[in-house]
Amino acid sequence: MRFNKGKCWILHLGGGNPGYTYRLGDETLETSYAERDLGVLAASKLNMSQQCAQAARKANRILGCIKHGIASRSREAIVPLHTVLVWPHLKYCMQFWAPQYKKDIKLLQSVQRRATKMVKGLEGKTYEERLRSLGLFSLEKRRLGGDLIMAYSFLTRGSEGAGADLLPLVTSDRTRGKGMKLQWLDVRKRFFTERVVGHWNSLPREVVTAPSLTEFKKHLDNALSHML
Numbered sequence: 001m002r003f004n005k006g007k008c009w010i011l012h013l014g015g016g017n018p019g020y021t022y023r024l025g026d027e028t029l030e031t032s033y034a035e036r037d038l039g040v041l042a043a044s045k046l047n048m049s050q051q052c053a054q055a056a057r058k059a060n061r062i063l064g065c066i067k068h069g070i071a072s073r074s075r076e077a078i079v080p081l082h083t084v085l086v087w088p089h090l091k092y093c094m095q096f097w098a099p100q101y102k103k104d105i106k107l108l109q110s111v112q113r114r115a116t117k118m119v120k121g122l123e124g125k126t127y128e129e130r131l132r133s134l135g136l137f138s139l140e141k142r143r144l145g146g147d148l149i150m151a152y153s154f155l156t157r158g159s160e161g162a163g164a165d166l167l168p169l170v171t172s173d174r175t176r177g178k179g180m181k182l183q184w185l186d187v188r189k190r191f192f193t194e195r196v197v198g199h200w201n202s203l204p205r206e207v208v209t210a211p212s213l214t215e216f217k218k219h220l221d222n223a224l225s226h227m228l
Contacts, residue, residue: 009029009035011032011042014045039093042097047100048099048104049103053104056107058089063082063115066078066086078119079136090108091146095146095147098195108139113127147199149213150196152208167196169183181201182200183197
């Protein structure tokens, strides 16, 4: 197989990376500080700020199209459009690029703040009041819900055999939830496999032992409404 050297770069990951020079044949490969893979922008520092900015920009663009293209400002019009057209840009592959910094969390949250302000009759209410009125979760809760749904999928279906290694269970029979407690892996605290453990282990027994994904989501929504 021949490689196009003009399309090959080196992405040095991590602050302590020595940044070695690499060659492809006789040519030295140039260094790149951010690359897109399957729609996700990964930067050399792995802080995902660029990906958060990109997601917020795309979501705001769609929200602007809704604002200028839809005359109705009713809840029945805005909420479904936000859920179907805007929210996918904020949650796509979120388990990988969940925001780490407050500025990134605030940036993503501003998209939903803007969407809720578009609903007629809620303009003078606070963001929390608008969420309650519309029956929506904050983006933090929605990201947490996505993490927990992904964890359930790995644990119940094994993700084609990878689940046991990705999210190992505590083997003791004395744990609450019929052995559905997760072990801490001692990796970076913001990684999906680490940040989901504490939240998963705090879920009620009827949630983690749900017989199907549909039932799990139903119980999870009820649990999330009492969390954070």
